[in-house]
Amino acid sequence: MSDLLAMSAAELARAIRARKTSSVEAMQAVLPAARKAHERLNCFVRIDDDGALAAARASDAAMARGRNAGPLAGVPMAHKDMYYREGECSSCGSKITRDRPAPATATALKRLDAAGAVQFGVLNMTEFAYGPTGHNYHWGHCRNAWNPDYLTGGSSSGSGTSVAARANFAALGSDTGGSIRLPSHFCGVAGIKPTYGRVSRAGAMPLSFSMDTVGPLARTVEDCALMLHSIAGQDPADATSSALPVPDYLAGLERPVKGQRIGVPTAYFRDALDPGIEKLLDASLDAFRSLGCEIVDVAIPGMDAWNRAGTAIIAAEAAAMHANWLRERPQDYSDQVRARLEIGAGVTAIQYLNALRLRDAALKTWLAEVMSRVDAVHAPVVAFATPSIAETDVGGGAKMNELMALVTRLMRPVNYLGLPSLAVPCGFQTHGLPCAFQLIGRPFDEGLLFRLGHAYQRATDWHTRRPTP
Amino acid sequence: MPTDPAQTYTDLLALEGVALEPARAAGVAELLQLQLETERKATQLIAFEAEPSGFARTLREGAK
Numbered sequence: 001m002s003d004l005l006a007m008s009a010a011e012l013a014r015a016i017r018a019r020k021t022s023s024v025e026a027m028q029a030v031l032p033a034a035r036k037a038h039e040r041l042n043c044f045v046r047i048d049d050d051g052a053l054a055a056a057r058a059s060d061a062a063m064a065r066g067r068n069a070g071p072l073a074g075v076p077m078a079h080k081d082m083y084y085r086e087g088e089c090s091s092c093g094s095k096i097t098r099d100r101p102a103p104a105t106a107t108a109l110k111r112l113d114a115a116g117a118v119q120f121g122v123l124n125m126t127e128f129a130y131g132p133t134g135h136n137y138h139w140g141h142c143r144n145a146w147n148p149d150y151l152t153g154g155s156s157s158g159s160g161t162s163v164a165a166r167a168n169f170a171a172l173g174s175d176t177g178g179s180i181r182l183p184s185h186f187c188g189v190a191g192i193k194p195t196y197g198r199v200s201r202a203g204a205m206p207l208s209f210s211m212d213t214v215g216p217l218a219r220t221v222e223d224c225a226l227m228l229h230s231i232a233g234q235d236p237a238d239a240t241s242s243a244l245p246v247p248d249y250l251a252g253l254e255r256p257v258k259g260q261r262i263g264v265p266t267a268y269f270r271d272a273l274d275p276g277i278e279k280l281l282d283a284s285l286d287a288f289r290s291l292g293c294e295i296v297d298v299a300i301p302g303m304d305a306w307n308r309a310g311t312a313i314i315a316a317e318a319a320a321m322h323a324n325w326l327r328e329r330p331q332d333y334s335d336q337v338r339a340r341l342e343i344g345a346g347v348t349a350i351q352y353l354n355a356l357r358l359r360d361a362a363l364k365t366w367l368a369e370v371m372s373r374v375d376a377v378h379a380p381v382v383a384f385a386t387p388s389i390a391e392t393d394v395g396g397g398a399k400m401n402e403l404m405a406l407v408t409r410l411m412r413p414v415n416y417l418g419l420p421s422l423a424v425p426c427g428f429q430t431h432g433l434p435c436a437f438q439l440i441g442r443p444f445d446e447g448l449l450f451r452l453g454h455a456y457q458r459a460t461d462w463h464t465r466r467p468t469p
Numbered sequence: 470m471p472t473d474p475a476q477t478y479t480d481l482l483a484l485e486g487v488a489l490e491p492a493r494a495a496g497v498a499e500l501l502q503l504q505l506e507t508e509r510k511a512t513q514l515i516a517f518e519a520e521p522s523g524f525a526r527t528l529r530e531g532a533k
Binding site: 197308323343351363443 | 478481482485486487488489490493496497498500501503504505507508510511512514515516519520521523524525526527528529531532533
């Protein structure tokens with residue numbers, strides 16, 4: 001493997017700025033790695049060699065002219081195939097939109113372009129981002145870089161596994177009910193689900209407008225901070241984007257974390273936790289203790305009801321947006337996505353609206369009872385050992401509802417509350433598959449999550465491990 | 470409650486123009502009944518005046 005591919009996005013950006021390497025050299029390293037990874041992992045939908053090399057040459061030329069090209073100048077990236085670029089087709093993992101040219105470019109892509117990143121491809125994902133496992137019945141299932149027989153997690157499946165395989169430096173994902181944090185856990189990379197409204201959703205395929213968030217998956221927490229800083233902030237094209245100023249996440253990254261209070265949930269999150277995952281999570285808490293953090297038990301209220309309320313919102317909003325296609329071309333959905341949309345079509349107006357009305361009270365309860373006691377909550381991403389793709393290939397059958405509920409159980413309440421959550425790799429399960437914890441913070445306090453996650457990565461080396469190509 | 474929730478649900482979706490696969494009707498109806506029960510319990514917790522827009526304000530004010 002090229003030394004360049006071992007670098008994080010931040011390291012590569014620094015090396016390019018220091019003229020130790022170039023965007024063209026990085027692109028020449030990543031393009032063959034991406035093709036090779038795709039053969040094994042089915043993680044790319046499209047790779048544009050010629051366009052990417054031309055863009056990399058332009059980036060290098062701009063830098064040679066002394067132009068300040070941005071904090072990600074020259075860094076090659078591929079993104080989940082649901083971020084629109086004007087005139088290009090985004091499959092959204094589906095059969096339905098694969099030939100539909102996008103009317104405008106996503107704000108997140110425009111901001112990454114402005115930061116100097118160079119896009120070289122688009123990544124496989126769950127159909128319409130509506131599934132947590134990484135199965136895709138149109139484009140083929142995405143496979144885990146650590147063992148291709150196992151789940152990548154979804155819906156940002158290609159984002160997780162391509163970054164883990166060192167076939168991509170960083171990727172945009174999206175998180176409506178765990179779709180950034182699940183692939184981060186299953187593939188062993190870092191991922192941030194930002195506060196609702198922190199990043200513009202304009203030009204990103206919608207799944208549930210009340211719950212959708214846009215964020216990166218990357219090799220390190222520092223990369224996530226760099227990426228989020230580049231894409232966050234108010235956007236006139238998205239009325240739900242927040243006007244709150246975006247802090248300089250990188251400037252605060254090295255600040256000590258001593259004295260920070262980390263809460264460990266006494267209920268819900270650790271119910272029926274796999275002993276192997278529990279051991280890894282406990283070891284990560286020991287690392288935070290060594291860094292001077294205070295670890296305290298914290299009671300967590302209301303999660304079951306919030307989980308179910310979040311489920312009703314996503315189901316109803318997804319069904320509303322897909323209503324025309326569901327009526328006119330139901331056969332063009334996979335069984336699983338069609339079955340889930342059918343459930344949403346039956347959510348009543350009272351259910352949906354009361355789930356939205358309850359949300360404010362739920363967040364107030366969380367802030368008063370949890371965040372008044374701790375600075376962040378440390379929790380598992382999933383409670384079970386990583387299963388194989390075959391074991392979880394339930395399609396739209398009788399076991400589907402149970403599986404979906406199991407996989408998203410620790411994710412969806414966080415989306416319902418609109419909170420930021422950072423997934424950080426913390427070791428390997430007994431069968432060699434990665435594991436991550438999530439750190440859940442106060443609204444718009446991504447900066448503290450990055451500080452904690454970065455301090456953890458400075459004290460450990462899990463993020464430097466890489467799968468055998 | 471209807472005597473056959475699966476059929477009722479199938480009929481409701483048909484009115485919406487959505488053709489539900491018969492094999493999935495019972496499972497879907499069961500899940501939705503569970504959702505309805507949760508909604509009844511959860512709704513008891515919220516004030517009569519509560520409306521969805523309060524959430525965005527609380528999110529903003531919840532920032533440190």
